[in-house]
Amino acid sequence: MTIQTLADLPRVQAAERPEARALIFGSRVTNYGALDRAASQVAQALLGLGLAPGARVVVLDRESDHALEILLGAAKARVVVSYLSWRLAPAEVLAVLADAEPSVLFVGPDFAGRSGELRAATPSLEAVIEMARYPEWRDAAAPIDPLLPVSPEDVAVQMYTSGTTGQPKGVRLAHRSFFSVVLGIKAAWGNWIEWSPEDIALHTLPNSHIGGLWWAVRVMAEGATSVLMDSFAGFKVIELVQAHRVSKLCLVPAMMQVVLSEPSMAGADFSSTRYLMYGGSPTPPALLQRAMTAFGCRFYQVYGLTETGNMAVWLAPDDHSDPAAERFGSAGRPYPGVEAKVIDREGRSLGPRAVGEICLYSPARMVEYWRRPEETARTLIDGWIHTGDAGYFDEAGYLYVSDRVKDMIIYAGENIYPAEVENALYDHPAVKEVAVIGVPDDKWGELVKAIVVVKPGTDPSPIELIAHARPKIAAYKLPKSVDFVSELPRTRSGKVKKEELRAPYWKGRSRNVN
Numbered sequence: 001m002t003i004q005t006l007a008d009l010p011r012v013q014a015a016e017r018p019e020a021r022a023l024i025f026g027s028r029v030t031n032y033g034a035l036d037r038a039a040s041q042v043a044q045a046l047l048g049l050g051l052a053p054g055a056r057v058v059v060l061d062r063e064s065d066h067a068l069e070i071l072l073g074a075a076k077a078r079v080v081v082s083y084l085s086w087r088l089a090p091a092e093v094l095a096v097l098a099d100a101e102p103s104v105l106f107v108g109p110d111f112a113g114r115s116g117e118l119r120a121a122t123p124s125l126e127a128v129i130e131m132a133r134y135p136e137w138r139d140a141a142a143p144i145d146p147l148l149p150v151s152p153e154d155v156a157v158q159m160y161t162s163g164t165t166g167q168p169k170g171v172r173l174a175h176r177s178f179f180s181v182v183l184g185i186k187a188a189w190g191n192w193i194e195w196s197p198e199d200i201a202l203h204t205l206p207n208s209h210i211g212g213l214w215w216a217v218r219v220m221a222e223g224a225t226s227v228l229m230d231s232f233a234g235f236k237v238i239e240l241v242q243a244h245r246v247s248k249l250c251l252v253p254a255m256m257q258v259v260l261s262e263p264s265m266a267g268a269d270f271s272s273t274r275y276l277m278y279g280g281s282p283t284p285p286a287l288l289q290r291a292m293t294a295f296g297c298r299f300y301q302v303y304g305l306t307e308t309g310n311m312a313v314w315l316a317p318d319d320h321s322d323p324a325a326e327r328f329g330s331a332g333r334p335y336p337g338v339e340a341k342v343i344d345r346e347g348r349s350l351g352p353r354a355v356g357e358i359c360l361y362s363p364a365r366m367v368e369y370w371r372r373p374e375e376t377a378r379t380l381i382d383g384w385i386h387t388g389d390a391g392y393f394d395e396a397g398y399l400y401v402s403d404r405v406k407d408m409i410i411y412a413g414e415n416i417y418p419a420e421v422e423n424a425l426y427d428h429p430a431v432k433e434v435a436v437i438g439v440p441d442d443k444w445g446e447l448v449k450a451i452v453v454v455k456p457g458t459d460p461s462p463i464e465l466i467a468h469a470r471p472k473i474a475a476y477k478l479p480k481s482v483d484f485v486s487e488l489p490r491t492r493s494g495k496v497k498k499e500e501l502r503a504p505y506w507k508g509r510s511r512n513v514n
Helices: 008-016 032-048 065-076 090-100 112-121 131-139 180-189 210-221 234-244 253-261 285-295 373-379 418-426 462-469 498-506
Strands: 021-025 028-031 056-060 080-084 104-107 127-130 155-162 168-174 200-203 225-228 248-251 275-279 298-305 310-315 339-343 356-361 384-393 399-404 409-411 414-416 431-441 445-454 481-484
Touching (some): 008 065, 008 210, 032 065, 032 131, 065 131, 065 155, 065 210, 065 225, 080 090, 090 112, 090 168, 112 127, 127 131, 155 210, 200 210, 200 234, 210 225, 210 248, 210 298, 210 310, 225 234, 234 248, 253 285, 275 285, 339 384, 409 431, 409 445, 414 418, 418 462, 431 498, 462 481
Parallel strands (some): 021 225, 056 104, 080 155, 200 225, 200 248, 275 298
Antiparallel strands (some): 021 028, 155 168, 298 310, 384 399, 409 414, 431 445
């Protein structure tokens, strides 16, 4: 049976391979039969709370097997799931909860002490379940599949990203977002990167990141085994690959850098690993060559956005064979069923080598931004996602990402919008003006830099300003450096000229993303 919804995923795998390992998390091993039963229990427990179709459930925790049971159970109950990073600051969590208006909140140990505060601040909540009590809550429900009708077009997940205004926005993804591109690939090619139920894949990215959640679903959809990490650490990757003979691996460039820098990498055995998928930010060619040598497997790059349902363009393993070739630095070509174009400011398609905004047409594209019709209309136009990335095609149809139309900073594969960092600094009593930019870093991709104009008679230190922002935003979003200037460069209309601020740091580089 072809799997097209998250609700059908555990049912199909339980029918075809009930005893096969689905999830490995520490000492816990869950087979597909048990995963399906757990998903049915979660569904019954959610329905027992009176949740209507489309109600929102939020998971605020690190990665675990239980977090994926919730995803599949919510799908069976026709409920929408949002995963929030445990690294978010309390103010950021409250902003998302206010926007999502969830009915149920699952809280991991990092936020368990704030359960009462979160509940009091979120009137929509009907239940707050601490993950320490999750097994008890789940097992109180009957393992009976509700068998509710679920369509590939129904919304399954609401992924939160920060917007250009600094406010969180929910990207609404349907069940099809997790299956349609691969179904197109299989129809065109038969198989893709040699997936099989015998594969063992390591889950390194968080579920709050589209790449992490998509990867977790893909492994289960193939009937393979996921080895789960509660959070990323380079030494853990090396240990788990060797202990479980991992055959497929997914890393963002900053993760590659961390793993390669681990002392235990010397002499590590990666002979079981056959494919490494990477993406999330452009990868420096030198890092890519080093990783290819160290891991000794086939590499494939993916390019896409949360709004495109993850991957839309890929650079095939064969395109990695010649590091001197131009296409080695490209994002690749669109998958079967996906279209890409580069447009000018008037919306006209451009020819080879002409730089413009990259637009993607994918069957996995988002449904909408939650309760943001104007932003939806600006991003999703006639089925095309306008990415905000600037790039061009070569004559062979390979896509190159050269810059960003938007100001987004990519740090270790995480998207950071300057507005949210600026908002966290602006109310410091010494700050008159602030502009935040990304500057290149060979390890993390880009680092957050704040450029500040202070009020007369004040003399704040960088440490003081960073400390001021710390309670308001996640640690990874904090500025790593602060420069002080007498004024910010502006256009005649008063807009800060971010490209002028960025220029000295990116001088001599072939592209303005790292």
